[in-house]
Amino acid sequence: xxxxxxxxxxxxxxxxxxxxxxxxxxxxxxxxxxxxxxxxxxxxxxxxxxxxxxxxxxxxxxxxxxxxxxxxxxxxxxxxxxxxxxxxxxxxxxxxxxxxxxxxxxxxxxxxxxxxxxxxxx
Amino acid sequence: xxxxxxxxxxxxxxxxxxxxxxxxxxxxxxxxxxxxxxxxxxxxxxxxxxxxxxxxxxxxxxxxxxxxxxxxxxxxxxxxxxxxxxxxxxxxxxxxxxxxxxxxxxxxxxxxxxxxxxxxxxxxx
Numbered sequence: 117x118x119x120x121x122x123x124x125x126x127x128x129x130x131x132x133x134x135x136x137x138x139x140x141x142x143x144x145x146x147x148x149x150x151x152x153x154x155x156x157x158x159x160x161x162x163x164x165x166x167x168x169x170x171x172x173x174x175x176x177x178x179x180x181x182x183x184x185x186x187x188x189x190x191x192x193x194x195x196x197x198x199x200x201x202x203x204x205x206x207x208x209x210x211x212x213x214x215x216x217x218x219x220x221x222x223x224x225x226x227x228x229x230x231x232x233x234x235x236x237x238x
Numbered sequence: 239x240x241x242x243x244x245x246x247x248x249x250x251x252x253x254x255x256x257x258x259x260x261x262x263x264x265x266x267x268x269x270x271x272x273x274x275x276x277x278x279x280x281x282x283x284x285x286x287x288x289x290x291x292x293x294x295x296x297x298x299x300x301x302x303x304x305x306x307x308x309x310x311x312x313x314x315x316x317x318x319x320x321x322x323x324x325x326x327x328x329x330x331x332x333x334x335x336x337x338x339x340x341x342x343x344x345x346x347x348x349x350x351x352x353x354x355x356x357x358x359x360x361x362x363x
Contacts, residue, residue, distance in 0.1 A: 148313055150310045150311075152308045152310060152321075155306070155308065157310075182279070182359055184276045184279065184357045184359065186274045186276060186281075186342075186355045186357065187274075188312070188315055188317075188342055188354070188355055189272075189315055189344075189354065190314040190315045191314075192312075192314060192315065194319070194340065194342055194355050194357070196276075196338075196340050196357040196359065198338065198359055198361065211361065213321075213323065213338040213359070213361065215319065215321050215340045215357075217310075217312060217319055217342075219314060229312065229313070229314065230310045230312060230319050232308045232310065232319070232321040232340075234306055234308070234321065234323055234338070236323065236336065236338065236361045
């Protein structure tokens with residue numbers, strides 16, 4: 117499958133899950149996964165999902181503007197995303213950038229090994 | 239106390255943008271034939287084509303100011319991913335351009351790193 121198509125499919129799945137069922141992100145991370153969220157470092161699927169489900173908003177909607185991907189070697193894929201994040205009740209959407217380093221799973225899908233998220237302030 | 243990977247990430251970022259802003263052709267020392275750059279959606283492969291692209295950008299002078307640097311180790315590649323955000327000032331332009339960039343650095347035998355993957359995006363709006 118075309119790597120760009122794989123990256124787009126992953127990004128769609130990730131943010132759809134984030135926006136509809138944040139706890140469902142657990143199966144996209146593993147024990148060795150790392151998230152840096154606005155400078156805070158978190159390691160391992162459980163801790164990462166705990167962080168994401170405890171973010172101070174119930175509902176959100178990600179709108180993706182750009183998706184760039186490149187193979188990282190070792191079968192992995194780097195994906196660089198920019199977009200906006202609309203929180204319920206907030207007038208203005210937040211702009212963000214995020215990078216994922218995906219690794220293949222035995223079942224033929226991908227999990228997130230490295231994840232770095234930053235809001236883009238004006 | 240800063241972790242090793244953060245120190246490496248910061249040192250690399252300082253070096254990269256110092257070269258970019260002061261001696262752009264010297265960036266060729268940081269890429270190899272297997273390196274990949276995606277610059278505003280345009281995909282370029284290999285040190286020669288990447289260096290050509292960067293040297294041909296439509297400005298002679300620029301200054302990068304870095305706002306954030308986040309680094310993580312990659313257990314499978316032995317490398318480091320570095321995620322940067324900041325602004326780019328071009329001479330004669332009133333407003334800075336904001337950008338985000340990610341690097342995947344691979345260690346070399348001499349203890350330094352080269353850029354295997356590089357993705358650059360301006361942040362509009």
